[in-house]
Amino acid sequence: MELVMIFDMRTPDFGVGRAAAYAAALDMAEWADGVGFDVLGLGEHHCAEDGYNPSPLVLAAAMAGRTRQVALRTAVLLAPLYDPVRLAEDLAVAQLASAGRMQLGLGFGYRPVEFAMYGRRVEDRFALTCNTARLLKTAWTGAPFNHEGRPCLVSPVPDKPVPILLGGMAPKVARIAAEIADGFLVPLFPPKVWQPYRDACLRLGKPDPGPYPRQGPTFLWVSEDPEADWQWIAPHILHVLDSYSRWTAEAYGTPQGPYAGGMTAETVRESGAYQVLRPEAVVALARELGEHSSLYLPPLFGGIDPTRGWAMLQFFEQQVLPHLPRTGTKPLWGMQA
16 A cells, blocks of 8 residues: 655645644655655646645755655646756756655646746647656766757766656547656545556556555545544635636636535545544554555645644554555556556
């Protein structure tokens, strides 16, 4: 089972302050490394009123300095918003500084305001992301190359190139991931999204990435009193869902997927994607998921107070962690190397 700690770094007005959130995130990353988490997951968004982290590589580098074993995964970095040559340099340094622990989840983006901020067109996002993935692989060979008429040389380059995972849910993304990337990153999407990737890998003569890794809930909180904790957790969850509802509406005209509106604390809890569970229920869930699976803990989700996050993590360490299946194959999202 892959254990993943997620950080969005949102800090709404009713949540914890931003300085406290970032200080806690570094401390929690160090703790996660010490108790054996596999991955620290970092997303990216821009122009967010609640301060959603716009710089996942900066935070990953800071966490690398506080950890020794845990992988640092962007999930996802918005590739169209970057100069790909500079991105290649930044990632090369981060990979060297972290002793080879970076995992690059590349996403396509969807919010028009983010593309406008960086002078890019949403309509170009597929080509920009694919071109970035290709350029990174070229850059990390250490050989000179040209990009848009510019002579380029990325140096230093890491001994171990950063694995590139394309993130998305469209079949064409799955197919291009099999062709140009090292894996396909689709956590928390339906299992059917995985099959086009697996089929494309086999068609290209690449190793079978296997079945879709089984997934824990989007939000998991370990609690002695789930009913009481749900009351103060629900506003944080609803804040996050409301922002995604507004963002997808801006991009597509109407809210999409699980953000389609009509969300209340009751309907969100009934969905099963956001769960507050007693330790024995978490252990049962983990055993049901089995070894080829991922379990996500978001201790600062939507601006949750770090004091409460720490209490949950320590409870998890004492009551859950010793009973989790921690042997066998971990889901590396179809990584072909």
